[in-house]
Amino acid sequence: MTDTGRDRLRELLDAVLDDDNDTLDDMAAGAFSSVHHFSRQLSKSTGESPVALRRRVMLERAAWELQRGQSVTDTAFAAGYDSVDGFTRAFGRAFGHPPSRLGSATARGHWLPAPNGIHFHSPTVLYIDGPTSAEDSAGDVLALLVRHDLDDVAALLDAAKNLDDETARRPRLPGHQPLAWSGPEESIMAALVHLVVDKRPWLATIEGADMPTDPAPDTISELIDLHADLAPRWLALTRDIDRRQAWGDRIVDALCDPPESFLLSQIWAHVLTFSAHRRLIIRWMLSDAGLPVDHLDPDPIIWHRQQSGGFA
CATH class of the missing domain: 1.10.10.60 (Homeodomain-like)
Incomplete structure (x- = not known):
């Protein structure tokens, strides 16, 4: 990574x-x-x-x-x-x-007290708990940011689903590459792929699963399906870590080449930072493609008010 x-x-x-x-x-x-x-x-x-x-x-x-x-x-x-x-x-x-x-x-749970945050991880240790209301997450900055990120990704995918292939893949920001090691993101499709797929290796690392070997989705419809699978797992994992106050735990990522160690807090900060950047860039590119995005306000304040009926 x-x-x-x-x-x-x-x-x-x-x-x-x-x-x-x-x-x-x-x-x-x-x-x-x-x-x-x-x-x-x-x-x-x-x-x-x-x-x-x-x-x-x-x-x-x-x-x-x-x-x-x-x-x-x-x-x-x-x-x-x-x-x-x-x-x-x-x-x-x-x-x-x-x-x-x-x-x-x-x-x-199955973890014992440890001085170092190193624990047994398994491919099925995650749970998917019930939905949390906007009011429940109002006092939790991390919960609000994660839920806003997942909902906003879904909204952008829905807005982009009717683009034809040529429009979705046309370079609009030549040379745009937010991370030196992750490749260029010059088109709507390239940015959407990273927005969705980049959570997948982190999930595999933390779940103890193998690195996904199937190719990245090739259509926006496939991205929508993948996001529908990843989003609840990501939210459940966030809640599980927060419930255990395990943000200082360290993950040894054997999927990196060479392998690296990461704090869980570092991973979530990384994902939220670059997801926010991509979501803003995708809004600009959708607008450049002639697709109205005025109704997709990027502000988590507006999103939270909408989720809670305008009273938050």
Whole structure:
């Protein structure tokens, strides 16, 4: 996503969390390091020893698996324990109850306290909760900005859906490239693609999924469908992180080349900044194409008033 060079922290974490690295010696070998140097580097970077970090993350994974119906026995051996009794004792010390009783674990999620914001992430950890009214988000700046962004993207896609292909792809801002590493965005279609698709790799990174390999949508209709899929997931993820006050957590992004580490707060600030820029640029390009956009006011104040019936 950005190009800053080698990420040694990610290499160390890979060695800690590799399924085959059950011992400290295995971890150090996986990081091409001595045990002493590996332990010192990892502990200094994360505030947690390699063994403690691996044990905690494996227990988080175990809690997630148990919540989804896997047996205690299968979970114990998958977590690297030699016996169910040993796993049960470790789980009880960490979560405050045995693995056979999941009520409180389900209520609070599967993450344990950590000094570094490094946690187990899974492809299906997200939830999509019920709709939140405009009044509910009025006192929450982040919630308002995220909901406005998603709604505004949908409105711009709807406005652009009747453009013919030539009009949508005609260069209108030669040389326009908001990010040096993401390619030019000279046409309505190019800017819309980035506006929608650029959330997809972030979602994959945080969900722990593979990088999407299917090509970017080639029509505005396809972009509308993709946005309809991504928007509720993005909103649910925002609410989940905020509910846990996890904005200081760090994601090790293995999808970057080379991999990088990002704070969740950095990711949302990045997405909102460049989405706001693109939405304004697309308005200008739609107007240049002869498509009226006066009814698409970009101001979140106007949007929020409309959402709340004009009383906010």
